[in-house]
Amino acid sequence: MNYRTMGKLGIQASAFGLGCMRFNGAASGDSVIDEQKAISLIRRAIDGGVTYIDTAYVYLNKTSEIVLGKALRDGYREKVTIATKMPAEAVKDRASMEALLAEELKKLQTDHIDFYLMHGINKEKWEYFKSIGAPQFFDDMKREGKIRYKCFSFHGPYDQFEYILNDWDWDMVQIQYNFMDINNQAGTKGLELAGSKGIPVVIMEGLLGGRLANAPDNVQALYDAFPVKRTPVEWAFRWLCNHPEVSVVLSGCNEAEQIDENLRIFGTVEAAIMSDEELKLMDDVRAAYISRTKIGCTGCRYCMPCPNGVNIPGIFSAWNNVSLYGIDPKSDWQYRMILEKGNGADNCVGCGACEAACPQHLGIIDGLVSAWKDLNG
Numbered sequence: 219m220n221y222r223t224m225g226k227l228g229i230q231a232s233a234f235g236l237g238c239m240r241f242n243g244a245a246s247g248d249s250v251i252d253e254q255k256a257i258s259l260i261r262r263a264i265d266g267g268v269t270y271i272d273t274a275y276v277y278l279n280k281t282s283e284i285v286l287g288k289a290l291r292d293g294y295r296e297k298v299t300i301a302t303k304m305p306a307e308a309v310k311d312r313a314s315m316e317a318l319l320a321e322e323l324k325k326l327q328t329d330h331i332d333f334y335l336m337h338g339i340n341k342e343k344w345e346y347f348k349s350i351g352a353p354q355f356f357d358d359m360k361r362e363g364k365i366r367y368k369c370f371s372f373h374g375p376y377d378q379f380e381y382i383l384n385d386w387d388w389d390m391v392q393i394q395y396n397f398m399d400i401n402n403q404a405g406t407k408g409l410e411l412a413g414s415k416g417i418p419v420v421i422m423e424g425l426l427g428g429r430l431a432n433a434p435d436n437v438q439a440l441y442d443a444f445p446v447k448r449t450p451v452e453w454a455f456r457w458l459c460n461h462p463e464v465s466v467v468l469s470g471c472n473e474a475e476q477i478d479e480n481l482r483i484f485g486t487v488e489a490a491i492m493s494d495e496e497l498k499l500m501d502d503v504r505a506a507y508i509s510r511t512k513i514g515c516t517g518c519r520y521c522m523p524c525p526n527g528v529n530i531p532g533i534f535s536a537w538n539n540v541s542l543y544g545i546d547p548k549s550d551w552q553y554r555m556i557l558e559k560g561n562g563a564d565n566c567v568g569c570g571a572c573e574a575a576c577p578q579h580l581g582i583i584d585g586l587v588s589a590w591k592d593l594n595g
């Protein structure tokens with residue numbers, strides 16, 4: 219296992235951080251969890267050198283923190299730093315924030331949380347957290363020693379990331395980043411901005427939730443043609459760790475083999491080790507994925523709201539994801555939710571209001587017909 223310095227904090231962390239969101243293959247929100255297996259996976263990772271563990275109040279139907287607390291008994295707590303999170307939806311004032319933190323400490327069986335994050339914020343959620351006094355609360359808890367570092371995890375566009383990052387003296391930030399997301403969410407610009415301020419960056423969705431672990435044929439052909447043979451997972455993690463601004467890469471693992479494989483990979487990766495040929499390979503791989511895009515929807519939502527309730531960006535996102543990465547539980551769930559809410563492409567009456575509003579001049583009406591055929595087939 220390689221260890222990296224966490225920016226201005228100056229502390230060391232394992233390059234591989236274990237994410238506790240997906241045990242059993244269960245996505246966040248599912249309640250079925252094999253507790254003994256999860257505990258043994260967590261301990262296996264720590265025994266292999268992992269020192270950074272990420273969980274959240276809401277993961278696995280609020281059971282993730284409990285399982286982690288149990289796993290960290292018997293001397294394991296002292297070997298790791300814990301990151302957990304406060305969801306905006308669960309708090310409304312100082313008293314509820316105090317109650318939530320107390321509950322999390324109890325579940326985790328610890329007297330302090332190392333990295334305490336405002337969970338999955340964008341500008342709207344950050345403004346909400348400010349309006350209920352969360353920054354003051356985090357500062358107070360830090361002074362009292364109940365949390366060590368005040369942090370946030372982010373999902374939103376780059377301009378909002380820049381605003382939030384510059385709006386407070388954060389200790390750490392967690393962003394979604396991988397070789398496909400260089401211009402998505404915080405993206406490379408966000409990573410470099412945080413790095414320029416010395417703020418350590420923890421990466422989530424480094425494999426896009428597992429989607430990048432199985433390369434489609436045109437991508438696998440590129441990997442196969444490269445003189446040095448590595449798995450798609452290894453290429454993805456190697457590319458991430460090549461960025462000096464990255465402190466920790468989180469990955470959720472469901473099997474001991476995945477833990478062992480990731481322990482091995484993160485023992486070989488370092489900042490700035492990739493050759494020009496390797497970097498070109500990853501550019502080619504990205505282009506090969508993008509060539510599978512069905513429609514060039516950027517999710518700007520200028521087409522919304524559709525007068526007939528069609529969730530145009532959601533459908534196009536699912537259509538593109540299935541073409542790029544194959545059917546996976548996340549895309550499947552997202553698409554099912556669209557249908558369940560009655561926002562499917564079958565509501566389209568071809569009025570064309572969306573096409574008139576689309577800055578990309580996309581053939582939305584034809585696209586919806588094709589998406590319906592592909593996804594419902």
Ligand SMILES: NC(=O)c1ccc[n+]([C@@H]2O[C@H](COP(=O)([O-])OP(=O)(O)OC[C@H]3O[C@@H](n4cnc5c(N)ncnc54)[C@H](OP(=O)(O)O)[C@@H]3O)[C@@H](O)[C@H]2O)c1
Binds near residue numbers: 238272425429477
């Ligand atoms: N704060 C937030 O808003 C937020 C959002 C997302 C995630 N997170 C955190 O970030 C962590 C990491 O995100 P993530 O779980 O999405 O990470 P990820 O690394 O992108 O995806 C994890 C999935 O990748 C697959 N995988 C991992 N190692 C593998 C290996 N060696 N070989 C083959 N497949 C492998 C597994 O998929 P299979 O299940 O298909 O085997 C695993 O479930 C989460 O666990 C969570 O703690 C936070």
